[in-house]
Each structure stands twice: as C-alpha cells, then as structure tokens.
Amino acid sequence: MPSTVLQRLYQTLGLTGNQAPRDPASPPERNAPSPLPTFVHYVRSRFRLLNQPPKAEDIAIAFTKRLKIGLQTLDEQLSSCDLFTLPAGSQEWTDTGINLAAGESITVMGDGGLYLSRRLDVVIGPNFGLWYRIANQDNSGHINILPLGGAVITAKQGGTLQLIAAVPGEFGDAQGGFDPNIASLKVNGEFAAAVLRWKGDTVKALSAAAATDANLFGPVLARFKERIQPPKGWHYLWRLGESEIYQDKENSLCCATHANGGILQYPVNMALNSDLVFNWQWCVDALPSKLAEHIQPTHDYLSIAIEFDNGLDLTYMWSSDLDVDTIFQCPLPWWDKRETHWVVRNDPADLGRWLNESRNVLADYQRAIGGPIPNKVVGVWLIANSAFQRGEGHCRYRQINLRNEQDTKIIYD
Numbered sequence: 001m002p003s004t005v006l007q008r009l010y011q012t013l014g015l016t017g018n019q020a021p022r023d024p025a026s027p028p029e030r031n032a033p034s035p036l037p038t039f040v041h042y043v044r045s046r047f048r049l050l051n052q053p054p055k056a057e058d059i060a061i062a063f064t065k066r067l068k069i070g071l072q073t074l075d076e077q078l079s080s081c082d083l084f085t086l087p088a089g090s091q092e093w094t095d096t097g098i099n100l101a102a103g104e105s106i107t108v109m110g111d112g113g114l115y116l117s118r119r120l121d122v123v124i125g126p127n128f129g130l131w132y133r134i135a136n137q138d139n140s141g142h143i144n145i146l147p148l149g150g151a152v153i154t155a156k157q158g159g160t161l162q163l164i165a166a167v168p169g170e171f172g173d174a175q176g177g178f179d180p181n182i183a184s185l186k187v188n189g190e191f192a193a194a195v196l197r198w199k200g201d202t203v204k205a206l207s208a209a210a211a212t213d214a215n216l217f218g219p220v221l222a223r224f225k226e227r228i229q230p231p232k233g234w235h236y237l238w239r240l241g242e243s244e245i246y247q248d249k250e251n252s253l254c255c256a257t258h259a260n261g262g263i264l265q266y267p268v269n270m271a272l273n274s275d276l277v278f279n280w281q282w283c284v285d286a287l288p289s290k291l292a293e294h295i296q297p298t299h300d301y302l303s304i305a306i307e308f309d310n311g312l313d314l315t316y317m318w319s320s321d322l323d324v325d326t327i328f329q330c331p332l333p334w335w336d337k338r339e340t341h342w343v344v345r346n347d348p349a350d351l352g353r354w355l356n357e358s359r360n361v362l363a364d365y366q367r368a369i370g371g372p373i374p375n376k377v378v379g380v381w382l383i384a385n386s387a388f389q390r391g392e393g394h395c396r397y398r399q400i401n402l403r404n405e406q407d408t409k410i411i412y413d
Contacts, residue, residue: 030312030340031370033328036294056113056123056189060085063111064192070213071196077205079197086130086165086191088114091178093133093162098195100134100155105202107220108132109150112191114165116388122297123189124167125149128243128260128387130191131166133176134159143176145241147260150220152202165191168261168387169334174238182334185296230264231412237263237381245384252396253382253412255302257288261385265307266411270377270402272308276361278380280304280400283354284318284345288386288393292321294328294341300386302395303341306361307379312338314368315383316359319343327368340368361402377402380411 064083071078084094100106110126126149133141136159145168153161164176167187172179198205202224209217228244231253236242243262246255270276282304289300305315319326322343330339342364344357361377380400386393400411 060112060192088187098161105154107196110193114187152224257384257386259390264382285394288391305381308374309376310374
C-alpha cells in the first residue's frame with residue numbers, strides 16, 4: 001500500500017505512524033524490520049467497531065452521579081468528597097489543594113477515557129491513564145497510576161495531591177515532568193476524579209460504601225485489604241506505573257491484564273558473550289489481541305524481554321496474527337527508538353500449555369537489532385499491554401534464567 005495513502009489513513013483516524021524522525025541523542029539505527037501487514041488489514045478487521053463509541057464526558061458524568069448516590073447514606077463515615085475534571089492532552093498537573101501529612105491516607109477514584117481514536121474506539125481508561133503524585137514545594141514527587149480506577153493512597157511524604165490525565169510513557173521523568181523531545185499521542189476526552197476522606201477506619205468506611213455499591217467501591221476495598229505485589233527483587237517500570245498485574249502465585253509468576261498494562265523488571269549484570277543463553281518457560285492462557293500487534297491501535301500483547309546497557313531492549317512475544325520470526329520495532333512514541341519485537345509463538349493450539357524457550361542472546365541481537373554490540377545485559381522484563389482494545393491477557397512464567405559457561409543467573413525459579 002502506498003505510504004502516502006497509509007499516512008492519510010493514520011491522520012484521518014487521529015493516529016500516528018512509526019515515522020517520527022529520530023533525535024540526535026537517540027540510540028543507533030537498527031536493522032530494517034520484517035515486512036508487515038498494512039493498516040488496511042486492521043481497518044477491515046475492526047470495521048464493525050467504527051460506530052460512534054460512548055463519549056468520555058458522558059462516562060465521567062455518569063460516574064459522578066453514581067458516586068454521589070453511593071455516598072448519600074455515608075455521612076457518618078465520610079469527611080469530604082472533592083471532585084475534579086482532568087482533560088486529555090494537558091501537560092499541566094491539577095493541584096487539588098488537598099494537603100497530606102506523611103502517612104496520611106485518602107481514597108481516589110475516577111472514570112472516563114482518553115481517546116486515541118473515537119472512530120476505532122481506541123481508548124485508555126482511568127486504570128492506565130489517571131496519574132497522581134504527592135508534590136512538595138518544588139512540585140516533585142514520584143508519579144504513579146491509579147490501579148483499578150480507584151485506590152487508597154498513603155502519602156510517603158507530606159505534600160499536595162496532584163492529578164493528571166496522561167497516556168502512559170509520555171512523562172520525561174519519574175517526577176511527572178514532560179520532555180518536549182518525546183512525541184505525544186493525540187488524545188481527547190477526560191476523566192472525572194473524586195478524592196474521598198474518611199472520618200475513621202478506612203476498612204470500615206469502605207466496607208460501608210461497598211454495601212451501598214459493591215461494583216463501585218468493592219474493588220478499592222479488596223485492593224486495600226490485600227494489595228497485589230510482585231515477587232521479591234522485581235519492580236515496575238515507572239513509565240507505566242505500578243499497575244498491580246503481576247504476582248507470585250501457584251509456583252509461577254502470573255500476569256493478568258485487562259484494559260491496562262505494565263512492565264515488570266529484574267536487574268541483572270551479565271556480559272553479552274557468544275555463549276549467553278536466555279531460558280524461560282511460559283504458559284499463555286489468553287492473548288489480549290485477536291489482531292496483528294504491529295500498529296498502535298492493536299499493540300496489545302504479552303512478552304518477555306532482555307534489556308541491554310545501550311538503552312535498547314529485545315522482547316520475545318506471542319502474536320495472534322503475525323508469522324513466527326516476524327521482527328518489528330515498537331509502534332509507540334519513545335519506544336520506537338528503543339524496543340524491538342520478535343514473534344516467537346503464534347499457534348493457538350499452544351495456548352494453555354507450558355512451553356520451553358531457549359535463545360542465544362547475542363545471535364538474536366545481531367539478527368533483530370544489529371549495529372555495535374552492547375557490553376552487557378542489564379535487565380529482564382515482563383511486558384503486558386491490553387489498554388488499546390481493552391481485552392484480557394493471562395500468562396504464567398517460571399524457570400527464567402540467563403546462563404553462560406561461567407555463570408548462571410536465576411531470575412525466577
């Protein structure tokens with residue numbers, strides 16, 4: 001398909017392609033990607049969803065009304081409820097004026113949407129697009145998303161609660177600043193956010209609230225009583241926030257993603273020699289996309305990745321519609337300069353089965369990325385995304401390790 005026609009399609013649908021020029025400080029150019037299906041393939045497959053979706057503004061209004069109804073009988077538990085509107089596309093944090101002391105807890109909830117394309121119903125919900133920080137005098141403070149669209153937040157340090165609607169990955173630093181060199185996705189829509197302060201015990205208050213509306217308050221209560229934690233030694237990449245989609249369960253590292261995503265990281269330090277082998281077992285029970293994952297609107301997938309000391313990463317993924325050994329660069333801004341995808345599985349008959357994988361890291365780097373060889377492997381990542389199509393993905397991992405003739409690094413046993 002002629003590139004000019006493809007670009008017009010992207011512009012018409014409010015999307016951007018993987019065509020942005022590289023800034024001088026970006027990593028070196030990589031090998032050319034594999035031939036890929038055109039954007040028309042996506043449009044034809046998704047055509048049934050081109051009807052006008054619900055407006056984010058209407059969803060936000062409905063949430064606010066439902067919240068007020070749910071709080072009507074909670075005067076004994078509720079101290080205050082402050083409401084805010086967070087517009088899409090703004091790079092200004094909303095100062096709620098709510099000051100928190102270190103150790104103080106509040107409940108934050110929200111609903112609405114950030115639309116990448118209304119025509120294709122590609123929208124990010126509050127569980128992956130509503131961010132908060134407790135800012136001190138210089139407006140710093142570590143950012144995080146609002147998992148499940150609602151959570152009890154405890155201030156680690158004193159400061160003012162600030163909120164923003166933003167597509168994950170667009171921040172320039174972990175304090176919530178924006179880098180003008182990072183291309184932003186064009187979005188519209190909004191979130192409605194509510195900040196609740198309870199008079200007494202949080203569990204007692206949320207239990208009373210859940211009794212009035214279990215679907216609205218129940219997930220917040222369950223998360224507060226038992227937060228989903230990753231295994232020891234693993235941590236979430238700040239760019240996508242602590243989405244709480246990974247946990248150690250039934251002798252495996254389990255991932256459950258639904259309309260959100262996250263990257264879980266484990267730091268390592270191993271020389272990239274010719275004998276370095278990456279091994280793992282995985283059992284993928286459900287893929288978050290039924291369409292080819294190489295473009296922004298369908299870039300929902302499950303994968304495991306190797307991070308190198310030159311800032312690049314190579315991620316091994318399942319695909320629902322791309323051929324095995326298809327290699328492509330991430331279609332998202334910022335990531336397109338750093339991440340390379342390699343399809344290693346695509347057979348639906350293998351879903352629900354434990355499979356063994358073993359990859360020679362240097363050989364794969366040379367084939368997929370090319371250019372100067374990095375010195376070290378510095379991390380192993382687990383990646384999941386289901387934000388664009390709002391589907392579900394379920395995967396389990398075990399026996400993750402890096403081995404060479406001199407050393408073995410057990411990542412997860």
